[in-house]
Amino acid sequence: MGTICGKSEKQEKSNKSGDFSINKRDMIRIKITNIREDYSIGDKIGNEKFAVLHKCKNKQTGSRCIAKIFSVAGVEPKVLEAFIKEAELLREADHPNIIKVLDIYKDSVNAYIITEHCKGGELLERIKEEGNLSENKVASYMKQIISAVAYLHSKKIIHRDLRLENLMFLSKDKDSCLKITEFGSCKHFEKNLRVLEKVGNPYFMSPEVILGNFDSKCDVWSLGVMIYVLLSGSQPFDGSTEDQIMQSVLNSELLFEGKKWRKISEEAKSLIRSLLNRNPKDRPTARQILNSPWIKQRADGNAPDNEIISSTLSNLNQFDSQSKLQRATLAFIVSQVMSSDEVGNLRNVFKEIDTNGDGLLSKKEIRKALESSTGFSDQDIDTLIAKVDLDQNGKVNYSEFLTATIDWSKEMSRERLEIAFKALDADHSGKISKEELMIAFGGSHMSSKIFKEMIDEADLDGDGEIDLEEFCTYMENFKKRTN
Incomplete structure (x- = not known):
């Protein structure tokens, strides 16, 4: 796929193999399995540059989506490259005003991008x-x-x-x-x-x-x-x-x-x-x-009030999941399971804190938003950012903000955990292996030892894999800590 719209090779190598980091684009891989195993493709609703748009439905979640389908037969390579380039960009984009990509598929006949449905x-x-x-x-x-x-x-x-x-x-x-x-x-x-x-x-x-x-x-x-x-x-x-x-x-x-x-x-x-x-x-x-x-x-007259911001930042400061598997799973649920309209007012709160509008929350912006609260030192704010900065770039992006501020005691349902488990269980064996975690969370730039540790965190019977009950029990422990 190249690095036309993604990270450069130099950037990828900058992550040390022993570091743990989660980036949104790592969770969205180009799949070569049959798209119809996961999605029902519905009626055609329009055309886009090089692509035909169809309604579609996720068979696991029941959510309504849009499938951009591009025929690869008999076209110039540069045209196919343009379509894949869009997929590569959407893997990396993490901003509330950029359409959210859910899945990417490619077979010998077509390439597909599954995105959220902008119903408005x-x-x-x-x-x-x-x-x-x-x-x-x-x-x-x-x-x-x-x-x-x-x-x-x-x-x-x-x-x-x-x-x-x-x-x-x-x-x-x-x-x-x-x-x-x-x-x-x-x-x-x-x-x-x-x-x-x-x-x-x-x-x-x-x-x-x-x-x-x-x-x-x-x-x-x-x-x-x-x-x-x-x-x-x-x-x-x-x-x-x-x-x-x-x-x-x-x-x-x-x-x-x-x-x-x-x-x-x-x-x-x-x-x-x-x-x-x-x-x-x-x-x-x-x-x-x-x-x-x-x-x-x-444009700044419709911002959320300070009370909402204070309560949200309070939730953010309480976010303290040190478990690699738990942190990765929460990020996965935000990116791949929850729809954009389920995050409620948090999207507006993010925009209010993001005063320079660059789609990232800096230490300075978080400090300013915390001005009305007492007892936060520079070190406290550094610690807060470190807790939620999953891709380790020194700032809090949109998905990281949502992962940290969503009320998981309400939003982490058994149904959502089962959907996340099935998505991670790529071979549908009923168990998640180390190799499947590496694929789901971008293992190319992290040591395999990290993924072994993630398995060990939840593997109660010691068989080297995580079954559904182990996975749900493990995540429920995090849910209890947030109550």
């Missing part, structure tokens, strides 16, 4: 249904997408095809979060590297993409186009053909004319001008956009 529909569809839209609402929508783009850029990933059609709501709830749903054009990049390729939708394409030589700032241009369109209902650069649109992008003046712009704030117009600067070096970064006056003033 497209952003533009909702705007049309509601019949009204305010500037503050646009800012709140865009803050979510800009945060996701800032996260991607921090992971050295350019999206390259940001557009409004690819933004969908997770649910039909009024306050549902937005998600970027398509990643078929993503590309991994290194500092100072420029890409020689033309890709994307002409309306959202930056000048340097049209000229075929660009870097991550092309995504910033696309964000500017999105804001312009949402505030005005029209394109900043238009034309009747693709060539005319691209010529307009390269040469036409950016204008804010007509009644539609009279009530729009100067802060919005100023931000759009900076994002649609034809010199990419003069555009802000995605992270800098999050600190712009327009985002700060207009």
